[in-house]
Amino acid sequence: GLSNTKELFAKAIAGGYAIPAYNFNNLEQLQAILQACVETKSPVILQVSSGARKYANATLLRNMAKGATEYVKELGYAIPIVLHLDHGDSFELCKDCIDNGFSSVMIDGSHLPYEENVALTKKVVEYAHKFDVSVEGELGVLAGVEDDVVAEHSSYTRPEEVEDFVKRTGVDSLAISIGTSHGAHKFKPEQCTRNAEGVLVPPPLKFDILEEIEKRIPGFPIVLHGSSSVPMEHVNTINQYGGKIDAAIGIPEDQLRKAAKSAVCKINIDSDGRLAMTAAVRKVLAEKPGEFDPRKYLGPARDVLKELYMHKNINVLGSAGKA
Ligand code: G3H
Ligand code: 13P
């Protein structure tokens, strides 16, 4: 069956790596994630956003994820799989997922006043823990787009709040804001410097804030959202084959590698998969204009996705070989 996050996070913190949390909305994404994680022997968190549930249908999506535990056995290695609600925005949504077999949920009250965030998160925890479902909360606001919520500016997590929040809510993990953001445009070019190769380098993450947080809640599982690296390779392919994505800048891999060694034990990646998939589809359709079998462009997209996830597990998060 599906696993919750408790044991996986404890091992990840002790081992200095992070568990990948990959979003999916469709069959090919799910196949790519599972194939990559089986091949690299990595535990995995399958993330479903409320937008994904609307798009793919909640019943279909959760049954696909439940089938994942059988599918990985067929692939030859039963990795631990968590089915997680990404950015739950209400008690009702979290409850619906808990009642329907999710092993983990996020309640994102980060946009609420502090006391309201505490109350809502606590309510979800009390319900979830009856069913051994783990809960992720959030303190601090990421800039960018989260479902329908757009935050113009980020506000970093306040270390002085984390201990009280964790104690009073009983959450199992805490998402924090230290300079990451959602989407493919995490920084403006004018915020960046150029390295020797002429590549734009964004300002580093706020590791001082992370350290301060770790001091206040030692060994407590920390989550990083908005952790796509926005590979130039895929952005360039998209632009080469008729797309137009300007000034796309992500989180450099060395920053994520450093974070994974700390109490950061879950790293969320969605946009990179979208870019890789779009690049592959555009390339096939441009090179083979007569192609109209979806398997002939979604299949290659699935292969490129799988490569991307394998790379992350092996070279960035360090989760390969940990299942
Ligand atoms: O945090 C947002 C995730 O990337 C999910 O995105 O709400 O468009 O499905 P979505
Ligand atoms: P990215 O947009 O950087 O992939 O972040 C995904 C995320 O945080 C999902 O919750």
Ligand code: ZN
């Ligand atoms: Zn997120």
